[in-house]
Amino acid sequence: LTLIRDGDGDDDGDTEQLATSNVSAASDKTAKISFTVTPTQTETFSVQGPASSQNVTIDVANLSLTDATLVTQEPVTTTETVVVNATVTNSGTATGVIPLRLRQNGTSENRTTREIPAGETVTVQLQTSLSEGTRNLTVTSSLGNQSATVGEFVVAPPAAVTNATVRVGSGSVGPGGTTT
DSSP states (O other): OEEEEESSSSOSSOEEEEEEOOOOOOTTOOOOOOOOOOOSSOEEEEEESSSOOEEEEEOOOOEEEEEEEEOSOSSEETTSEEEEEEEEEEOSSSOEEEEEEEEETTEEEEEEEEEEOTTOEEEEEEEEEOOSEEEEEEEEETTTTEEEEEEEEEEEOOOOOOSOOEEETTEEEOTTOOOO
């Protein structure tokens, strides 16, 4: 038996022989043989041998991390949970799973995996807290070594209250003042 790949999917005879295996079985018995393939796109395969051949089409997911944006409004403070939206597109013909990581200055902060249906674009939300300083956020996927840059911004502690007045009943006290 020979495993054949239709080279470009158009049934024009452009084929590639991938594997061959010998098998024997008595006339009243069944024998099984397996071929393993890892297609990167939708492809058609056939198994040829002494009996008639049969074509099989294997559908494949084609996942792309296309964008990443900061949802949290700037200025970002150390007390906030930062939210990032990552956009993932599956232009393939099968559902696929993509692993995603949110990285702060190259260090992994949050990770998730998401199933993306065939032919769809999905927004995946990732969250983290950030420490003070200049931070560069990116979303990465180990699937094809993909990345999308969120951007660089400064994370600061929340601003101190400098101009507040506390009113108790009919009295008041200003900044730095005391009252009973």
